[in-house]
Amino acid sequence: MSGFSDGLALTGEGFVNPQGTVVLPVQFLSNFTRYGVNGKTYALVRLFSDGLAAVMKKPPKGEARRLIDPKGKCLARWELGTGAALHHGPALRGGTRRGGVRHLIHPLRKRDGDMTDLFSPLELRKGVIAPNRIWLAPLTNTQSHPDGTLSDAELRFLAMRADGGFGLVETCAVYVAQDGKAWPGELGVHDDAMLPGMKRLAARIHEGGALIAAQLFHGGLRANPDVSQREVWSASAYDAEGIHCREATEADIEGTLQAFADAARRCEAAGFDVVELHGAHGYLLSQFLSNVFNRRTDRWGGALENRWRLLQETVRAVKRAAPSLVLSVRLSTEDARQARGIDLDESLEVARMLQAEGVEILHLSLWKAALNTQKRPDQHATPLFRQAVGPDMRIVVAGEVRTREEAEAQLARGADAVAVGRAAIANHDWPRRVQRGAALQVPPLSPTTLHAEGLSDVFVKYMRNWRDFVADTQD
Numbered sequence: 001m002s003g004f005s006d007g008l009a010l011t012g013e014g015f016v017n018p019q020g021t022v023v024l025p026v027q028f029l030s031n032f033t034r035y036g037v038n039g040k041t042y043a044l045v046r047l048f049s050d051g052l053a054a055v056m057k058k059p060p061k062g063e064a065r066r067l068i069d070p071k072g073k074c075l076a077r078w079e080l081g082t083g084a085a086l087h088h089g090p091a092l093r094g095g096t097r098r099g100g101v102r103h104l105i106h107p108l109r110k111r112d113g114d115m116t117d118l119f120s121p122l123e124l125r126k127g128v129i130a131p132n133r134i135w136l137a138p139l140t141n142t143q144s145h146p147d148g149t150l151s152d153a154e155l156r157f158l159a160m161r162a163d164g165g166f167g168l169v170e171t172c173a174v175y176v177a178q179d180g181k182a183w184p185g186e187l188g189v190h191d192d193a194m195l196p197g198m199k200r201l202a203a204r205i206h207e208g209g210a211l212i213a214a215q216l217f218h219g220g221l222r223a224n225p226d227v228s229q230r231e232v233w234s235a236s237a238y239d240a241e242g243i244h245c246r247e248a249t250e251a252d253i254e255g256t257l258q259a260f261a262d263a264a265r266r267c268e269a270a271g272f273d274v275v276e277l278h279g280a281h282g283y284l285l286s287q288f289l290s291n292v293f294n295r296r297t298d299r300w301g302g303a304l305e306n307r308w309r310l311l312q313e314t315v316r317a318v319k320r321a322a323p324s325l326v327l328s329v330r331l332s333t334e335d336a337r338q339a340r341g342i343d344l345d346e347s348l349e350v351a352r353m354l355q356a357e358g359v360e361i362l363h364l365s366l367w368k369a370a371l372n373t374q375k376r377p378d379q380h381a382t383p384l385f386r387q388a389v390g391p392d393m394r395i396v397v398a399g400e401v402r403t404r405e406e407a408e409a410q411l412a413r414g415a416d417a418v419a420v421g422r423a424a425i426a427n428h429d430w431p432r433r434v435q436r437g438a439a440l441q442v443p444p445l446s447p448t449t450l451h452a453e454g455l456s457d458v459f460v461k462y463m464r465n466w467r468d469f470v471a472d473t474q475d
Ligand SMILES: Cc1cc2nc3c(=O)[nH]c(=O)nc-3n(C[C@H](O)[C@H](O)[C@H](O)COP(=O)(O)O)c2cc1C
Pocket: 137, 138, 139, 140, 141, 171, 172, 173, 215, 278, 280, 281, 330, 365, 366, 367, 398, 399, 400, 401, 402, 419, 420, 421, 422, 423, 463, 466
């Protein structure tokens, strides 16, 4: 079958769904195989004023060769197998007259030999394809209800990012067990009562055209007993910096493995695409990995083989519980902020072992991704981790990715995708802005601007903890 030179062929009927999204069946041609995207795939194409993005979806029922709106009006036609023979219909929706269907396909174009196109689709697992390489980083926003259920404010904040063009929207750290809760207003996935909210969230993010990931979290010694009303525990006892925690018992560890598995099962039931284990930033899984926080002498401590056991067992439990979900693990690569006792070479070894366990995505939290590693100042983390895990594991990099150039620099180093944090809080439509070269809002920003970006009062207040983010002056 012939098709578009840019690697796509339209193969059947398109339609506009109730959200105003144009759905087109397409086939990726062989020049996309380098992404591992083979066979028949369907694209969900979203109309933007300036262009489109696409997400692969299950095939809609029925096939024809017309793009129709919900009232049955034909918007455009094309002929099977002859991409060039597209007939442009009338304007598809405001502002797209300049290209009709051909323009609509254009943003999917893969430039030959260019492996760093931020806006090319990324297959995470066969059939699970993000429309681009831009993730919303996991962002604690303290907007959930006190019992951990999703609030309308949190849903709105995340939905605006899906609508704004992020290819994957990740939740904040969500606690898998009550004793792991670390913040007031933290989202929970510790109980079946969370399911309706999780389902609502997954459905709404999918409507926006993005994949949805949940970041599964246990605070360990950084859990907040005033919030959780539970005893605090970690790998080893700790009594400093206002933290008082006891050493974990076997029962704590077994219970937590079960809690991670149950949480993943809930995410699967709710329709999520990805779960990520929060193994970074000095929380429970990172505390066990740490040669500072973990001073145990049993099978959970000592040599790396033992310190990594909790993460390994968690990976296995989650894979067993929710095999349909793509599995990601976030790591701090070296000591940074709250992550202590994390050594670069040990992290490389952990990454290798995660790959061997079948973890599909490695999410590197670098804080300042432009910088080289502390341990080897002449080397950057991304190529080191790429070398460790091989070509197939997806690598996502976070840390001061604020501009298109900064994002593309990470892809050029070997990352498959970038996760954007503060710049995404400041710009709900960061992907669309950078795609069309529009100006970005740069913090510090006024509360009024932040409200317009989908932050509630409580989130704006939380953002005051982050230096130079919220402007003191009202506008
Ligand atoms: C407000 C805020 C909340 C965050 N919450 C989380 C979180 O829940 N889980 C996590 O792994 N990282 C969290 N991070 C770290 C971000 O995911 C990201 O790695 C970091 O902010 C660096 O990216 P940036 O420079 O683009 O903001 C948070 C960062 C910020 C600014």
